[in-house]
Amino acid sequence: MHQAGQGGDNLDSFRRVSADAGPTNGIAARVARLRRPRLMLAALVCGLYGPLVIGPFYLDDYRAVRLMGDYQRGDRPALRLYEFLADPQDAAEQRRAGTLPWWVADDMRFRYLRPVSDVVLYGQFKVFGRNPIGYRAFSLLLYVLCVWSVLGLCRAWLDDEVMARTAALVFAVASFNAVPATFIAAQCDLLALLFTVATMAAVTRFVRGGGAGCLLMALIAYAAALGAKEGAVAACVVPLGLLWIERDRRRLGTLTWPAENHVPRVLVGTAAMLAMALAYMGYYAASGYGSNGVLMLNPFSHPLDYLLRMPGRLLMLLSSWLIPVNPAITFMFNDRPLLPVLYTTVGTAAMVFVAWLLLRLDGRCGRIRAFAWWAVPFLPLLACTPPDNRVLMLPAVGLSVLGAALTLGRAPLRNATDADFGPIAGTSCAGAKPASVASEWPRRIAVLIFVLMPMGAGSFSAWSLKWIERQRAETFRSALASAEGGQTRATHVFFLNSAWVFDLLWCQDTCAALFGDDAPRVHYLTETAGVRPETLGPRTLRLHATDQPFLTTFLGRLAQTREAPPQGSTFDAGEFVATIRKRDARGVTVVDFEFAKPLNSPEYRFFLLDHTGPPMPWGAAPSDSSHGD
Numbered sequence: 001m002h003q004a005g006q007g008g009d010n011l012d013s014f015r016r017v018s019a020d021a022g023p024t025n026g027i028a029a030r031v032a033r034l035r036r037p038r039l040m041l042a043a044l045v046c047g048l049y050g051p052l053v054i055g056p057f058y059l060d061d062y063r064a065v066r067l068m069g070d071y072q073r074g075d076r077p078a079l080r081l082y083e084f085l086a087d088p089q090d091a092a093e094q095r096r097a098g099t100l101p102w103w104v105a106d107d108m109r110f111r112y113l114r115p116v117s118d119v120v121l122y123g124q125f126k127v128f129g130r131n132p133i134g135y136r137a138f139s140l141l142l143y144v145l146c147v148w149s150v151l152g153l154c155r156a157w158l159d160d161e162v163m164a165r166t167a168a169l170v171f172a173v174a175s176f177n178a179v180p181a182t183f184i185a186a187q188c189d190l191l192a193l194l195f196t197v198a199t200m201a202a203v204t205r206f207v208r209g210g211g212a213g214c215l216l217m218a219l220i221a222y223a224a225a226l227g228a229k230e231g232a233v234a235a236c237v238v239p240l241g242l243l244w245i246e247r248d249r250r251r252l253g254t255l256t257w258p259a260e261n262h263v264p265r266v267l268v269g270t271a272a273m274l275a276m277a278l279a280y281m282g283y284y285a286a287s288g289y290g291s292n293g294v295l296m297l298n299p300f301s302h303p304l305d306y307l308l309r310m311p312g313r314l315l316m317l318l319s320s321w322l323i324p325v326n327p328a329i330t331f332m333f334n335d336r337p338l339l340p341v342l343y344t345t346v347g348t349a350a351m352v353f354v355a356w357l358l359l360r361l362d363g364r365c366g367r368i369r370a371f372a373w374w375a376v377p378f379l380p381l382l383a384c385t386p387p388d389n390r391v392l393m394l395p396a397v398g399l400s401v402l403g404a405a406l407t408l409g410r411a412p413l414r415n416a417t418d419a420d421f422g423p424i425a426g427t428s429c430a431g432a433k434p435a436s437v438a439s440e441w442p443r444r445i446a447v448l449i450f451v452l453m454p455m456g457a458g459s460f461s462a463w464s465l466k467w468i469e470r471q472r473a474e475t476f477r478s479a480l481a482s483a484e485g486g487q488t489r490a491t492h493v494f495f496l497n498s499a500w501v502f503d504l505l506w507c508q509d510t511c512a513a514l515f516g517d518d519a520p521r522v523h524y525l526t527e528t529a530g531v532r533p534e535t536l537g538p539r540t541l542r543l544h545a546t547d548q549p550f551l552t553t554f555l556g557r558l559a560q561t562r563e564a565p566p567q568g569s570t571f572d573a574g575e576f577v578a579t580i581r582k583r584d585a586r587g588v589t590v591v592d593f594e595f596a597k598p599l600n601s602p603e604y605r606f607f608l609l610d611h612t613g614p615p616m617p618w619g620a621a622p623s624d625s626s627h628g629d
Contacts, residue, residue, distance in 0.1 A: 031162055032161075032162045034165065037151065037165045038151065041144070041147050041148065041151065041168055041172050042144045042147075042148075044169070044172055044173070045144050045147060045172055045181070046140065046144075048173065048178075048455065048458060049140055049143070049178070049181050049182055049462055050140065052136065052182050052462050052463065052466060053133055053136040053137050054133060054136075055132065055136065055466050055469075056132060056466070056469050056470075056473070057132045057469070057513065058183055058465045058466075058468070059183075059185070059465075059469070059502060059505050060183075060185035060505070060506060061132070061135075061183070061184045062506050062509035062512075062513050063099070063185075063509045064081050064121060064185050065125065065130055065509075066509050066512070066513075067079065067080075067081055068081070068125040069130075072125070072126075079115075079118040079119070079121075079122055080118065081114070081117070081118050081121060082111070082112040082117065082118070083110075083111035083112065084110040085100075085104070085108050085109055085110040085111060086109070086111050088106040088107055091104050091105065091107075091108055092106060092572065095572065095573050095574070096572060096573060096574035097508075097574065098508045098522070098523060098574060098575075099506070099508050099509065100559070101504055101524060101527070101555075101573075102523075102576075102578045103527075103550075103556065103559055103560070103565070103571060103578070104559040104571075105559070105561050105563075105565065107292070107561055107563075108292065108293065109288065109291060109292045110291045110293065111288070111291075112289060112290075113227075113230060113284060113287070113289045114228060114230070115227050116191060116195075116224055116227035116228040117187060117188035117191055117227070117228050117229065120187065120191060120228075121184075124138055130513070135184045136182065136184065138187075139181060139182060139183075139184060139187055139190065140182075142187060142190040142191065142194065143177070143180070143181040143190055145194055146190055146193050146194050146197070147168055147171060147172045148168075149194060149197040149198065149201075150167065150168050150171045150197060150397055150400065151164055151165065151167075151168035152197075152201065153197050153200055153204075153397070154167045154401060156204055157204070157241075157242075157367060157370065157371070158367055159249070159367075159412065159413075160367075160412040160413045162408065163404050163408060163412050166407055166408055167400045167403070167404035168400070169404075169451065170400040170403040170404050170450045170451065170454075171396055173451060173454045173455045173458060174392075174399075174400065174458065175320075175324035175325075175326075175389070175453075175457035175458040175461060176320055176321075176389035176390055176391075176392040176393065176396065177390075177393055177396060177458065178390075178457075178458035178461040178462045179390040179462070180390055182465060183390075183465060188228050189391070189393045189394075190393070191224075191225075191228035192225050192228040192229035192231060192232045192393075192394060193393050193394055193396075193397075195222070195224040195225035195228055195232070196221075196222075196225045196232050196235045196238075196394060197397065198225075199225060199235060199273075200218075200235075200238060202217040202218035202221055203218045203239045203242070203269045203273075204242065206218060206265060207239070207242050207246065207265045207266050208246075209261070215268070215269060215272060218269065218273070219272060219273065222235065222236070222276060223276065226276075226277075226280050231381055231394055232394065233277045233280060233281060234377040234378040234380075234394070235378075235394070236270065236273040236277035236377075237270060237273075237274065237377050238374055238377060239266055239269045240266065240270055240373065241369075241370035241371070241373045241374055242262070242269075242370070243262075243266055243370075244366030244367065244370040245366060245370045246262040246266070247366050248365070250262075285300070292561050293557075293559070293561060294557055294561060294562050294564075295385075295386050295554075295558050296384055296385060296386075297309055297313070297383060297384045297385075298384065299380075299384070302562075306383075306384070309383075310380065312344065313383040313386075313387055314379050314380075314382075314383050315344050315347065315351075316340060316343060316344045316387040317379070317383065317387045317388075317389065318347065318379070319344055319346070319347020319348065319350070319351065320347070320387070320389035320392065321347075321351075321392070322347055322351060322354065322449055323346065323347050324449075324453045324454045324456075324457030324458070325343075325457065326388060326389045326390070327343055327344075327387040327388070327389060328386065328387060328388040328389070330343050331386065331387075331554045354402075354406065357406055357442055357446075358372075358402060358406065361405055361409070361410060361411045365411040365412060367411075367412045368402070368405060368411055368412070371397070371398040371401035371402060372398060372402060373398070374397055374398030375395035375396075375397075375398035375399050376395075376398075378394050378395040379395065386554075386558075400450075403446065403449075403450035406443070406446035406450065407443060407446040407447055407450050408443070409442065409443040409446075468500070468502050472500075472502065472507070472510060473510070474614075475499075475503065475609065475614070475615060476507070476511050476514065476515070476522065477514075477515075478614040478615050479522070479605070479607050479615045480493065480511070480519060482605060482607075482615070482617060483520045483605045490603055490604060490605045491520050491521065492520055492521045492523065492575055492604050492605070493520045493523070493605050493607065494523045494524075494525055494604065494605070494606045494607070495523070495524045495525065495607050495608075495615070496526065496531050496533055496543060496606060496607065496608050496609075496618060497525070497526050497528060497530070497531045497608060498524055498527050498528065498529065498609065499609040499610055499611050500611070501553065501554060503524065503609070504527060504555065505555070507522045508521060508522055520605075521575065523573070523575065525541075525543060525591075526543060526545075526591070527551070527553050527555050528545060528547065528548055528549075528550055528552075528553055528556070529547060529610070529611075530545065530546035530547030530548065531543045531544065531546060531608075532544040532546050533618065535599060536592065538598045538599065539594055539595045539596075539597065539598055539599060540592060540593065540594050540595075540599075541592070541593045541595070541599060542581070542592050543591050544589065544590055545587075545588070545589045545590070548586075548587075549584075549586045549587030550587065550588040550589070550591060551564075551587060551588050552586070552588075565580055565588075566580070566583065567581070567582060567583040568581075575595065576594060576595045577593070577594045578591055578592070579591065579592045579593075579594070599619060600619065605617070606618040606619045
């Protein structure tokens with residue numbers, strides 16, 4: 001995607017000008033003199049995430065591979081990889097099968113409509129099977145294409161080659177893109193972004209004089225974006241940013257067709273996309289997609305709750321733009337409730353400062369406003385989920401241009417070949433007055449925030465997934481090795497507690513993938529670390545919460561609806577039935593477990609977990625007696 005009408009000429013003359021009069025500040029000078037920016041960006045992405053191509057599946061990946069295998073064998077009528085919980089019958093069946101923890105409520109719903117992502121993943125399954133290397137290489141390729149598409153769109157919207165390249169660089173290293181770039185199940189984010197940018201490119205061509213075919217291409221790409229991930233629905237109003245873009249181009253005299261045509265064309269393109277978005281949302285709601293979990297916000301069924309909790313979530317999510325640490329981590333420490341507040345406070349203060357710097361650069365620049373607008377429509381929808389910075393991939397296009405402006409210390413120039421391309425600030429976008437000259441220290445801080453820190457944080461986030469999976473595998477390996485001991489092989493392994501927040505995510509799928517389908521079944525009885533076990537009878541085990549109540553951690557609450565399970569509630573998990581025996585104002589403190597076999601059955605093994613060592617066996621050694629310890 002090059003600039004409409006004059007992209008090639010501008011780029012060639014820009015290279016000639018920049019060789020003699022290019023910017024002298026560090027990052028801008030290097031970016032300006034690159035002869036092959038796409039190659040540089042691809043090399044950067046591969047340098048950051050290429051080493052992670054060789055590695056295991058992660059978390060949700062195991063479940064997706066299992067479901068695709070079931071579909072290939074004909075055991076599953078449709079892919080629907082992102083329909084985690086469709087209805088009460090589905091929840092009950094998955095509990096009894098052990099693929100979901102026992103505390104998942106019958107009325108819990110967690111399902112998304114992503115047929116394009118389903119098909120793309122299944123196509124990879126047909127080629128790569130159960131080898132994760134092929135999937136990861138494909139994810140890396142998708143991410144490179146995303147970065148290139150952002151570069152092309154920024155060229156078309158900014159008419160400033162250096163800023164377009166810098167924005168693509170900021171986007172490529174953004175820490176919140178690390179997980180989608182390396183997490184196979186998150187390819188939906190990459191596909192949604194790729195099709196969304198393609199939509200905007202086609203709309204731009206239509207606005208700039210293209211025929212009805214350009215609008216049709218835009219709608220096809222938008223439908224693909226919606227089919228990849230529902231978050232793309234907010235893109236329907238992003239084309240309104242072209243009102244600012246084309247206004248600037250009219251003032252600068254770079255329009256290649258009558259200026260008065262752009263407003264109705266922008267409105268026509270936006271209206272067509274809005275109509276498609278409304279039809280999609282109607283079908284989505286009528287078909288029961290979405291989630292009713294307590295951690296999810298729903299502006300339609302619980303509008304007041306949404307309005308009260310949305311501002312805090314948005315501030316926390318946007319804070320991760322400037323703090324390259326995933327805010328979801330702050331929810332993993334239940335004994336430190338002030339961490340989310342501290343994170344949001346620091347991030348909000350930083351955002352106020354960044355907004356002030358942006359206004360100093362050139363508050364009148366329509367191109368800056370257009371990319372600021374890009375991010376806005378996505379945010380109300382993103383607030384519906386718990387803050388997790390990986391969902392920022394769609395608004396990241398706009399945020400990256402803002403970061404690029406701060407990094408360069410200027411607003412966009414008149415165009416890529418401007419003769420008065422100055423060493424620091426150049427000219428204002430309207431050409432009427434010099435843009436504000438930023439001092440050196442804000443630019444150095446911006447380079448640190450938008451380039452250097454995200455590179456380290458993004459790489460750390462991606463490697464953390466690999467470390468988490470390695471820890472999970474080691475826990476399961478140690479427990480299953482113990483289950484092999486004795487005269488009788490254990491068929492069920494029970495962990496009384498959970499040391500790490502991700503331990504119990506798709507644990508049965510993980511064990512089956514790592515150790516074969518005949519591996520013992522793995523069950524987590526709680527999601528908290530502190531428990532006190534008590535044997536009540538030959539088949540009955542009682543667990544007392546010692547540090548914090550059960551079902552109050554992030555994963556415990558994620559599987560609950562707004563109607564908390566009352567005292568006396570029972571959950572059938574196949575091999576055992578869990579009953580909530582005591583619940584107070586803090587939450588569930590006592591749970592009883594009635595097992596199908598005696599606790600000291602040779603087919604059972606029980607373990608306690610901590611953060612520092614292998615699983616510790618709990619209970620009497622298997623014997624023929626009928627009573628456990």
